[in-house]
């Protein structure tokens with residue numbers, strides 16, 4: 001990580017590899033998820049320390065209901081236990097928690113937990129932590145389109161984006177996926193259109209601050225063109241003045 005180069009403002013993470021981490025240690029899969037929560041707590045700290053304003057994590061996908069009942073039950077129980085436990089620390093650190101996903105499909109006690117945790121952390125100003133739970137990128141696009149249709153609104157990119165479940169934050173700059181798999185898995189299908197992806201072979205429970213910095217370094221070493229040519233990007237950087245000109249050297253490297 002280069003401290004003087006631009007940090008990603010929004011980092012999103014697919015926290016994969018928990019099950020394999022546990023199985024390799026002859027432990028039940030839920031032990032991997034439990035350890036995953038420990039890494040998540042650290043990731044909030046790493047993000048705060050680096051001035052990252054938004055962290056979004058994929059905790060439970062629309063498809064995860066198809067896992068063995070015992071694992072699904074364990075994940076729900078872990079959530080019910082971990083959120084109240086983490087709240088005081090989050091409040092102290094200025095974390096605003098947001099739960100993103102289809103709440104109607106969740107048990108009433110989980111829905112109450114989400115509302116209560118969001119209300120208790122609403123004053124957090126240092127970082128927004130979006131926990132995607134019962135979330136899928138396709139679900140999000142469909143619910144946004146349905147909202148517009150119900151209101152009789154014209155469907156435009158801006159109107160759809162404003163109805164998506166992450167409309168309260170800018171799009172992610174960097175998406176990290178741990179666990180060695182290199183696929184999108186229905187995560188942030190709309191929002192990650194121009195994100196840089198970083199894939200790590202480390203299982204999420206083993207992911208460290210150094211691994212996080214490696215992902216940020218990779219991000220900082222890439223030229224984001226947003227559909228433009230390299231030359232246009234350089235011209236824009238020059239026009240923006242000396243602060244961005246430093247980035248230009250990196251772009252040519």
Ligand code: FPP
Nearest residue numbers: 015016017018019020036037059078079082
């Ligand atoms: C993917 O690993 C991970 C998940 C499906 C769950 C991630 C959840 C957490 C880290 C806990 C979040 C909890 C709270 C309280 C926010 P995997 O099980 O697919 O791993 P595998 O690919 O090795 O089987």
